[in-house]
Amino acid sequence: AAVAVAWSPGAGPLPPELGPPDPWLAGPVYARLLAAAARRARGVHFTPRPLAEALVAHALPEPTVTVPTVCDPAMGAGAFLLAAAERLLRAGHDRAAVAAALHGADVDPGAGAGARAAVTAWAGGCCPGVADRLVVADDLVDGPGAWPAGAAPFGVVVGHPPFLRP
Helix, strand or coil: CHHHHHCCCCCCCCCHHHCCCCHHHHHHHHHHHCCHHHHHHHCCCCCCHHHHHHHHHHHCCCCCCCCCCEEECCCCCCHHHHHHHHHHHHCCCCHHHHHHCEEEEECCHHHHHHHHHHHHHHCCCCCCCHHHHEEECCHHHHHHHHCCCCCCCCCEECCCCCCCCC
């Protein structure tokens, strides 16, 4: 679990004895690092892998000829993005093309870092432009301006609403 937190994009390869990082650990590890009060204040809720996979199956029910752009507007540590990535990979799409099609935003910088690390780990340790596509922003306020010009509109939107309370 410490590997998922300590490893980040650009940090270089992990020592071989650690094996590849598990991208699915970013969410639960990040949630566990925060005190309960901080989780509530930031709206941090870990999405279990089976739930993310089931919901993404509804958003991406059929294989596509081209890789659609996928956005999670409240990405947290990236569970829905990982589920979408794995579904698209199983449909026969190239791993690098799938990783390049993933976009997300979150207001929590720690969650954003977790999502970038998770997607980079899923992509095999190299994911050019990940910081431009997985951003720390309030896309409910910024809209498409949260991402570089040309990123939106998105082909598929996955995820659940932000859990922040007024």
